[in-house]
Amino acid sequence: MAKKTKTEIDGSTEERIKEAARIVFTQKGYAATRTRDIAEKAGINLALLNYYFRSKEKLFNQVMLEKIQQLFGMLLPVLSDETTKLEKKIEMVVANYIDMLLANPDLPLFVLSELRGQKEELQKVLPIEKIIQNISFIKQLQEKRPDIQPIHFLMNILGMTVFPFIAMPAFDAVGIIKKNDFEKLIQERKALIPIWVKAMIKAK
Amino acid sequence: MAKKTKTEIDGSTEERIKEAARIVFTQKGYAATRTRDIAEKAGINLALLNYYFRSKEKLFNQVMLEKIQQLFGMLLPVLSDETTKLEKKIEMVVANYIDMLLANPDLPLFVLSELRGQKEELQKVLPIEKIIQNISFIKQLQEKRPDIQPIHFLMNILGMTVFPFIAMPAFDAVGIIKKNDFEKLIQERKALIPIWVKAMIKAK
DNA sequence: GTCTATAACCTGATAGAC
DNA sequence: GTCTATCAGGTTATAGAC
Numbered sequence: 290m291a292k293k294t295k296t297e298i299d300g301s302t303e304e305r306i307k308e309a310a311r312i313v314f315t316q317k318g319y320a321a322t323r324t325r326d327i328a329e330k331a332g333i334n335l336a337l338l339n340y341y342f343r344s345k346e347k348l349f350n351q352v353m354l355e356k357i358q359q360l361f362g363m364l365l366p367v368l369s370d371e372t373t374k375l376e377k378k379i380e381m382v383v384a385n386y387i388d389m390l391l392a393n394p395d396l397p398l399f400v401l402s403e404l405r406g407q408k409e410e411l412q413k414v415l416p417i418e419k420i421i422q423n424i425s426f427i428k429q430l431q432e433k434r435p436d437i438q439p440i441h442f443l444m445n446i447l448g449m450t451v452f453p454f455i456a457m458p459a460f461d462a463v464g465i466i467k468k469n470d471f472e473k474l475i476q477e478r479k480a481l482i483p484i485w486v487k488a489m490i491k492a493k
Numbered sequence: 494m495a496k497k498t499k500t501e502i503d504g505s506t507e508e509r510i511k512e513a514a515r516i517v518f519t520q521k522g523y524a525a526t527r528t529r530d531i532a533e534k535a536g537i538n539l540a541l542l543n544y545y546f547r548s549k550e551k552l553f554n555q556v557m558l559e560k561i562q563q564l565f566g567m568l569l570p571v572l573s574d575e576t577t578k579l580e581k582k583i584e585m586v587v588a589n590y591i592d593m594l595l596a597n598p599d600l601p602l603f604v605l606s607e608l609r610g611q612k613e614e615l616q617k618v619l620p621i622e623k624i625i626q627n628i629s630f631i632k633q634l635q636e637k638r639p640d641i642q643p644i645h646f647l648m649n650i651l652g653m654t655v656f657p658f659i660a661m662p663a664f665d666a667v668g669i670i671k672k673n674d675f676e677k678l679i680q681e682r683k684a685l686i687p688i689w690v691k692a693m694i695k696a697k
Numbered sequence: 698g699t700c701t702a703t704a705a706c707c708t709g710a711t712a713g714a715c
Numbered sequence: 716g717t718c719t720a721t722c723a724g725g726t727t728a729t730a731g732a733c
Contacts, residue, residue, distance in 0.1 A: 302698075318606070320525035324727065334700055339728055341698095361667075395609070402522070402606040404662050405599070415667055440669065440678065441685060448656030449649050455659060456651065458609045463565075463619055465644065474644065481645060488696030489689040506716075528709060538718055543710055545716095 303341050306331045310352050315399040319349050350410075353403060357414050360400045363389060368426035375429040380483045383450055387479050390454050391472065397451050398458075433490055445489060449482050507545050510535045514556050519603040523553050554614075557607060561618050564604045567593060572630035579633040584687045587654055591683050594658050595676065601655050602662075637694055649693060653686050 300308075309331035313322050324345050328335040342348035367373075367381050390396065404410070430439040453460075453475060460466045466474065504512075513535035517526050528549050532539040546552035571577075571585050594600065608614070634643040657664075657679060664670045670678065 316609070318522065318524060320522065323725090335727085336701080336729080337699060343728095345727065398606055398609070401659055401663055402602055404666060405520070405602070406662075407666070410666070437685070438678070438681070441682065444657050444660075444682075445653050445689065447660065448652035448654075450652075452652030452656050452659075453648050455605055455656075456648070459605055462608060462611070462614070474642070477642070478645065478648075481641070484696050485649065485693040488692045492688050492692030527707090539709085540711075540719080541717060547710095549709065 302331075302333060302337065306333065306338055306341055307348070307351065310348050311355070314349060314352050315356065315393075315395050318399065319403055322349075324348075353400075353410065354414060356396060356400050357410065359389070359393065360396055361415060365424070369424045371425045375426070375433065376483070376487060378426055378429070379446065379486050382446060383482045383486075384479055386450050387475060390451065391475060394454050394457065396454075398455050401455070430490070442486065442490065446482070446486055449478070449485070453478070506535075506537060506541065510537065510542055510545055511552070511555065514552050515559075518553060518556050519560065519597075519599050522603065523607055526553075528552075557604075557614065558618060560600060560604050561614065563593070563597065564600055565619060569628070573628045575629045579630070579637065580687070580691060582630055582633070583650065583690050586650060587686045587690075588683055590654050591679060594655065595679060598658050598661065600658075602659050605659070634694070646690070646694065650686070650690055653682070653689070657682070 306327065309327045313327050313330060317326075322345075324338055325335055327348075328338050331338070338348070342351070363385055364382065367378060367385065370378070373381070426443075427439045430442055434442075453471075457466070457471060461468055461471075510531065513531045517531050517534060521530075526549075528542055529539055531552075532542045535542070542552070546555070567589055568586065571582060571589065574582070577585070630647075631643045634646055638646075657675075661670070661675060665672055665675075
């Protein structure tokens with residue numbers, strides 16, 4: 290049996306570079322990332338990175354579009370399902386989101402910070418008008434609480450779910466949460482947030 | 494009357510540089526900021542920046558320490574006051590925080606993203622042990638809900654309050670919120686969040 | 698496709714005149 | 716204190732050999 294090449298083990302060179310780019314970009318951000326770091330992590334030479342992706346910026350844009358979809362793309366299918374009732378939707382969104390974030394803890398901070406000043410990017414990826422209206426989630430909220438803009442509840446759900454991941458580096462640095470306890474805390478929140486949100490919706 | 498110099502109008506040169514640094518660093522982050530941009534914004538020469546602050550990093554650290562205190566420093570006095578009862582504390586924290594954030598909308602995203610991987614910084618500034626225990630806010634929460642870790646409620650308050658500011662660039666880019674409507678929305682939340690939090694604390 | 702060597706550029710920092 | 720000019724180092728991107 291012939292000895293396997295790196296490519297056979299880890300996938301195509303192009304994909305290896307992209308995977309390295311995902312890791313380095315999300316950890317350090319665009320400006321602080323050096324293409325040399327990506328090349329080294331991918332186990333290839335710097336010239337090869339440019340051979341495949343032409344430039345740092347083009348490589349970044351590919352990664353960024355993926356990450357944006359990863360962060361926002363999951364919301365729509367759940368929120369717009371007509372057959373699921375409001376309470377169930379809240380549970381599903383929170384549970385799905387938390388699972389995804391536990392697998393990608395630095396995703397939100399990366400996307401949201403790299404998004405400052407780059408307005409064009411998002412609008413290409415997401416069908417905006419459809420999100421705001423026609424999402425049954427919004428209608429369901431309006432039926433229950435016509436006196437409060439549905440966007441408030443969406444922000445509350447996202448805030449309570451996503452914020453711990455954004456603040457984790459700070460909370461960890463300050464010693465409020467040891468990194469080991471974090472996942473336990475987040476798992477507790479998976480059950481608690483839906484309870485809280487339902488109470489919020491009823492609150493007068 | 495003699496013509497006024499720039500310094501007389503805008504404050505000392507050192508302070509003008511620092512103010513320019515605050516703006517540029519918070520908008521673009523450390524890595525993406527060029528000292529030339531700061532110098533230009535301050536209306537001085539690049540050499541002068543180094544004359545006053547020795548290096549980009551030293552200037553950044555000064556700004557960063559300020560911003561950390563601005564973001565976290567306000568919490569303790571309110572949360573640890575023994576004479577204020579829980580409900581009132583919640584109202585005060587939310588109202589004070591929102592006012593501060595409206596005046597510094599990109600503060601949270603800046604601090605939280607620059608904090609990745611820099612653990613030392615925070616611990617110097619904040620007396621951590623005192624925060625976690627001995628804060629009457631924590632005790633008050635434990636009395637009402639001994640079955641839930643107080644940190645959950647702290648995260649909920651901060652999440653609901655801070656998250657809109659972190660996500661605003663994204664929400665704006667995607668067209669969910671026009672920038673003009675943002676402040677109105679935030680002002681609504683100033684009254685709503687305390688109501689929601691109180692409902693959350695009662696929820697079973 | 699992959700490498701080495703290098704070009705072209707940019708950025709932080711300093712030297713030295715005023 | 717403030718400026719101009721420049722250095723030293725690092726970074727992206729490409730040329731050219733294999």
